[in-house]
Amino acid sequence: MRGMFTIEHDFDATIVTLVDDPARHRQEDVTVSLFAECITVAQYDPRADRVTTITLSLAQVRDLRAALDLPEGSYRIAPQGRADAKE
Numbered sequence: 001m002r003g004m005f006t007i008e009h010d011f012d013a014t015i016v017t018l019v020d021d022p023a024r025h026r027q028e029d030v031t032v033s034l035f036a037e038c039i040t041v042a043q044y045d046p047r048a049d050r051v052t053t054i055t056l057s058l059a060q061v062r063d064l065r066a067a068l069d070l071p072e073g074s075y076r077i078a079p080q081g082r083a084d085a086k087e
Contacts, residue, residue: 012036 004019018030028044039061042053056064063077 003021006017006019008015008017012035014034016032016034018032020027020029028046031042033040033042038058039056040053041056042051044050045052066077067075
């Protein structure tokens with residue numbers, strides 16, 4: 001089964017909700033809110049009975065995007081925007 005998501009545009013943010021496929025080990029939905037200066041990622045934690053939220057700077061999101069396509073290692077983003085291996 002393919003993933004499902006929703007997109008909503010609010011006044012100050014775009015909100016993407018990632019819905020996990022129905023499965024035996026299904027996770028709670030993830031809500032990603034994109035603001036001009038940061039991105040938040042939130043997920044309900046049923047064990048703690050609360051929503052846990054993390055905030056990423058736009059630089060952290062850029063680094064995460066680069067990291068998704070790289071092999072294991074330590075990297076530094078070069079001024080040209082590519083990831084160079086850190087020695």
